[in-house]
Amino acid sequence: SQQGEEDPQALSIQEGENATMNCSYKTSINNLQWYRQNSGRGLVHLILIRSNEREKHSGRLRVTLDTSKKSSSLLITASRAADTASYFCATDASNTGKLIFGQGTTLQVKP
Amino acid sequence: NAGVTQTPKFRVLKTGQSMTLLCAQDMNHEYMYWYRQDPGMGLRLIHYSVGEGTTAKGEVPDGYNVSRLKKQNFLLGLESAAPSQTSVYFCASSYGQGETQYFGPGTRLLVL
Numbered sequence A: 001s002q003q004g005e006e007d008p009q010a011l012s013i014q015e016g017e018n019a020t021m022n023c024s025y026k027t028s029i030n031n032l033q034w035y036r037q038n039s040g041r042g043l044v045h046l047i048l049i050r051s052n053e054r055e056k057h058s059g060r061l062r063v064t065l066d067t068s069k070k071s072s073s074l075l076i077t078a079s080r081a082a083d084t085a086s087y088f089c090a091t092d093a094s095n096t097g098k099l100i101f102g103q104g105t106t107l108q109v110k111p
Numbered sequence B: 001n002a003g004v005t006q007t008p009k010f011r012v013l014k015t016g017q018s019m020t021l022l023c024a025q026d027m028n029h030e031y032m033y034w035y036r037q038d039p040g041m042g043l044r045l046i047h048y049s050v051g052e053g054t055t056a057k058g059e060v061p062d063g064y065n066v067s068r069l070k071k072q073n074f075l076l077g078l079e080s081a082a083p084s085q086t087s088v089y090f091c092a093s094s095y096g097q098g099e100t101q102y103f104g105p106g107t108r109l110l111v112l
Helices: none
Strands: A005-007 A010-014 A019-024 A029-037 A043-050 A055-058 A061-066 A071-076 A085-093 A099-101 A105-110 B004-007 B010-013 B019-025 B031-038 B042-049 B065-067 B073-078 B087-094 B107-111
Touching: A005 A085, A010 A019, A019 A085, A019 A105, A029 A061, A029 A071, A043 A055, A043 A061, A043 A071, A071 A085, A099 B042, B004 B087, B019 B031, B019 B087, B019 B107, B031 B073, B042 B065, B042 B073, B073 B087
Parallel strands: A010 A105, B010 B107
Antiparallel strands: A005 A019, A019 A071, A029 A043, A029 A085, A055 A061, A061 A071, A085 A099, A085 A105, B004 B019, B019 B073, B031 B042, B031 B087, B065 B073, B087 B107
8 A cells, every 4th residue: 555645646737826736655764755756757855854853945946744644735836837747746655775756746827 | 977878768569579679877876676667656766786796576576677787777678568668667776775866857658
């Protein structure tokens, strides 16, 4: 079964709006990562947040982690058409050494 | 730095044929991974390697074999291709366990 589950599955917004994607997971983790995938391309790492961190920023990206609720959110502020992509969370479950990916959120930003 | 490269980019096979997908990385990473991506299924780990000469099974290893004879290369083999193996295959590498993974551009495989 999937460790990470993203919500929503699809999101469509206007340029300039904020986009929020959520990820829930089942077991304890060492870290949680977010990746972006443009259509037909490989995944690109966006941000890694460790289990002892609660919030992390990178440019227009803000990631939060709530280990008590086993959930994370990715916020993209002031979205651009170029942000159109699929976004995946991946968890490094404790002591496995492997990343488990969720099914992704497809984001469409309309110009 | 080329990062992670994969060959070929696209391949069509007939059922029962064999092929090898090649992944190469120039970042001196210890860990390497093979995933497959199917619509609505996210990425699923096929096999991975924690160093030269080592391999381990992932979530969906059946029908695939791998080898890591050199640190920079990770090969994925299909001995007898089946239509269920039609997918996009991604290779990735990382410096250490659970760390950021760097992905190749993918190989699209169609098995008829």
